[in-house]
Amino acid sequence: MAVIEMREALNQALRDEMKRDEKVFILGEEVAEYNGAYKVTKGLLDTFGPKRVIDTPISEAGFSGLAIGAAMMGLRPVVEFMSFNFSLVAMDQIVSNACKMYYMSGGLYNVPIVFRGPNGAGPRVSSQHSHNMESIFAQFPGMHVMSPSGGYDAKGMLKAAIRCNDPVIFLENELNYSQKEEVPDEDYVIPIGKGDIKRPGSDVTIIAWSRMLGLARKAADELSHNEIDAEIIDPRTLKPLDMALIAESVKKTNRVVIVEEGHFYAGAGAQIAYDIYSNLFDYLDGPIVRVTQSENPMPYAANLEAATLPSVAKIVKAAEQVCYRV
């Protein structure tokens, strides 16, 4: 099996799905001639031509709306946001149009569309370029939210997203793009709503996704030296959540840490915690601990940025806390 970067795995998924279905096309800023700001769409223009790989002006609301209209008419657009920070200028199109259309048309018009791109804090890009959008989009019924943590998942998940007949928000992370992993060439799909046990363990359940998964793995290694055997769950899809998988783990460990790169208030982790408390209250030894960003916009300075973001040390500390080792 080939060992490739996550950007290449995403690229394979796009290629396969564009080959598989004539109606799939991709549009966004710099996706064609520039081969993508982060090279996820590299070579697609050469392979599929300008009809299906389209450079857009800087008009997120405009081209998101265009994609929604095209989807209503039967095409299957993949919209790349150069970064999900820029989805904020297209927010109304995503929430009021893509997300509501199927319902408010009484089932006449579904919107098969994927909005994808890097989410969260790129390194050292400060306050306006570091938003994590998972909980914002997951708030609204009508969309699914997925976020892969590595190349293998990314390929299978993106295929599922593109084949889905509803809007899917697909959140990648810039810092994962060059991370390498074994990825099969052949076609495989990781269904929407299916989580995965990334590390089996017995003492504490660490729930983490996207870039946080790497931190969780390192934390689990450290914890193992301290006789704490952590189980790592990657929900992969944040909405809908794979509560069955989470429940199995929590019933075993009785302790939970949720790691989220984004903000604390009403983050996806708050919902995951609520669902666990609601369904598994009696299985919990003590309160769930969330590791999130500190409550401030993202600063540029290296030391402040590091202090803002979740870290291996913070995850280890949280796990020790729920295991009463501190």
Add this chain to the structure above:
Amino acid sequence: MAVIEMREALNQALRDEMKRDEKVFILGEEVAEYNGAYKVTKGLLDTFGPKRVIDTPISEAGFSGLAIGAAMMGLRPVVEFMSFNFSLVAMDQIVSNACKMYYMSGGLYNVPIVFRGPNGAGPRVSSQHSHNMESIFAQFPGMHVMSPSGGYDAKGMLKAAIRCNDPVIFLENELNYSQKEEVPDEDYVIPIGKGDIKRPGSDVTIIAWSRMLGLARKAADELSHNEIDAEIIDPRTLKPLDMALIAESVKKTNRVVIVEEGHFYAGAGAQIAYDIYSNLFDYLDGPIVRVTQSENPMPYAANLEAATLPSVAKIVKAAEQVCYRV
């Protein structure tokens, strides 16, 4: 003390603050000549003139941005969104500019601004006109989020919001505007971050705000016939939360119901629940129950809309559940 509608109480707050500070002005669609889509700004044009009471074109991103720039230069704008559904087209201005400015300028430019207007489901206005925005805005550090449940609070809270030197999201509810209440003529301020006990009780804490408070009161009455004495807490400010007040109540009742008009996934209620679990785990008899909208966009049909929204019956049922009466 005069008994007046909530719209009039808000109007008084706007008048007082505009009299008190020359730098306060209001802008939005139909706020001047039309006296406000919901008449909250009635008469302000006559009193203060077109310089300070300004009708805008339908350009939410444009006039929100204008207000932010004016605030950076020392003015104190109050931006009315005809409804908060329309804040979605201005989302980037609110999140990337208003909310981050003070931090990313290293403390050089704070943004004293209030974004206010009706939030949530107007009656029978369907999928695109019924958003609840509290958790969306509360996600981002840099803004405060307030939401009054009646005229008395509305007046004191809006004054606090206008005097605040940071961005405040002020969420009203259309269905509360004509609700009458005793409201003092004189100047009083209800500080940001101060909740209120709306009904003292001993058996269960019902946390509710905005329009949901009225439903909670009715539910409490019904519950009292069933020997359940509910305490109703109105956080009033959703960010920052008055956790001290909530803690006091929970320590007494050991049972919590959180009522939220908005969506279930990562709503403000999910955060409130998380904070309670984190700080008061050992005081809880059982899991917290949230009453929210069902997981669908808002339908138009009367029966479906009613089924979507929280109701007195749903709150009663939730309270009975946490009290093990069912």
Add this chain to the structure above:
Amino acid sequence: MEGVKKKSHLLSKEKLLVALEKMMLIRAFEEASIKANQQRKIAGFLHTYIGQEAIAVGVLDHKLPQDSAVTTYRCHGIGLTLGMRPHEGMAELFGKVTGCARGKGGSMHFFSKEHNFLGGHGIVGGQFGIGIGAAFKSNYEEDNAVSFTFFGDGAVPQGTFHETMNLAALWDLPVVFICEDNQYGMGTANTRAIANTDIASKADAYGIKGYTINGMDFFEVHSKMKDIVAEVRATRRPVLIHMKTYRYFGHSVSDAGLYRSKEEVEAYRQKDPIVHVSQEMIENKMLTEEGLKELQKKVKAYVQEAVEFADDSPEPPLEELTQHVYFDEVGE
């Protein structure tokens, strides 16, 4: 910016009768909806099309089956013109499951897949993208369709107007942008909202053609749009149409309309498109006074039938509450 020479009366008697009946149907439908609203059978917002009928009927007579249309919440007239029955329209207003959107959309959200009616939309400027997206699909699949994208004057200051005009012009998307300028956005006269109210002239900023048309004159709308639509279909270049029109009633039924004078409203009622067309037809011996009354009766009866249909229809079953949220079943 260019004009197109007026060619009235090129329409056959048959076509004119169809057009007249459609305008009368819209008028009768909206009058019935106002009544039903007073009877509390309709809730929420209700924005009527009364006064603007000549636009929907005059423009969409040039729509081919593969073409699409999208508009604002003021969507009843366009839906009916496209061929929706008043029955499904009225039932939608009544929130019944037999409605065109199964009672889930309501007054602002009429849709018809059969006619590629991509909906009435509630967010001012929110439908522009959908309109250019439909045009994009036509080029993608080479089905030679055009996209009729309607919007109000109030949407001109909205950013999406600019973004989509630029994209359509840049990519040769066959979009007919039709601004139904009824001169007010709610209580705001367009002169208080738009810098430079010569809306057609804004086409220059995008290097496309703009046209100004008297939207109260069915003959002018129909004849000019005939050439314009043919041109867009052939060239794939978008155009911007400034339709000057007027709404007789308030923005929505809850609007007292204090911002405009009785005289102003009266002046426009004098130019009523239905009266105008019927009079021209009578003068040209295409219609008799009796024939007109007959038509009036027929249309009223049809709408009455629709009201009864809506009355008799059931609300959506509660199982429908969480249906149509997602097309696919995913997760557990």
Add this chain to the structure above:
Amino acid sequence: MEGVKKKSHLLSKEKLLVALEKMMLIRAFEEASIKANQQRKIAGFLHTYIGQEAIAVGVLDHKLPQDSAVTTYRCHGIGLTLGMRPHEGMAELFGKVTGCARGKGGSMHFFSKEHNFLGGHGIVGGQFGIGIGAAFKSNYEEDNAVSFTFFGDGAVPQGTFHETMNLAALWDLPVVFICEDNQYGMGTANTRAIANTDIASKADAYGIKGYTINGMDFFEVHSKMKDIVAEVRATRRPVLIHMKTYRYFGHSVSDAGLYRSKEEVEAYRQKDPIVHVSQEMIENKMLTEEGLKELQKKVKAYVQEAVEFADDSPEPPLEELTQHVYFDEVGE
């Protein structure tokens, strides 16, 4: 759309020397920042102003103290022109607490309250509203200020461009909209992004004046802007300026720039504004070759001092992490 007759050389030797030195300072500062970036002292994005110096310096020489300026992430040149020291600029790039934004903003977010510099902003089109808001404040307080609102050609297709142009024209806001058209938005030539690239002509859509200026020619920029700024200050009418310019380096330091030819870049380097001004001054005996070398030395030394200042400055103390989130203390 109108022109303004060119009047070069009306500048005194003293003023020209100041302008030349400022352009050289910007150039040297950016060169030093590129070097520091290679040395990993600067992280994140780094967008340099090299090639566009004549615009900042030529335009902002007409700024009065009460005036304000706002721009994009490509903000170093404007900050320095306004009078920020390279010290606070370089320290910001290094993420040090002595930076103009205390190390919290970084390369994209230079601010200076002293000079009403409302910032460098990272969201394309995000700063337009801030610019018209500053102009609104000037009318509100009648302080006779104007607002210099800079943006790139890539921001023209963005909705906020249209919304704020309309608002400024509608409300007579004294905004000088300055499009720094360096012909590319990242790797996208503006002809692939903008339908009708005659950007000044878009002013007509709003009933305001538009001007096209050669942004590589300091004399033209300075003289035309002198009259234009005076006009805006007097009339309170906004204007749209299309500055034709070029960036010598990639969009940001991580951009290989494969989308344009060496020849194209070379051609523009031939028109270098700093060379142009210094040569003109030498020919006109306002400067000697030696003087130029002196100036070069002086500027380089000043920037070197700034680099050392940045190097020697401390990072923000950790207590600053949650400072400046809110101005007021609220809640417990």
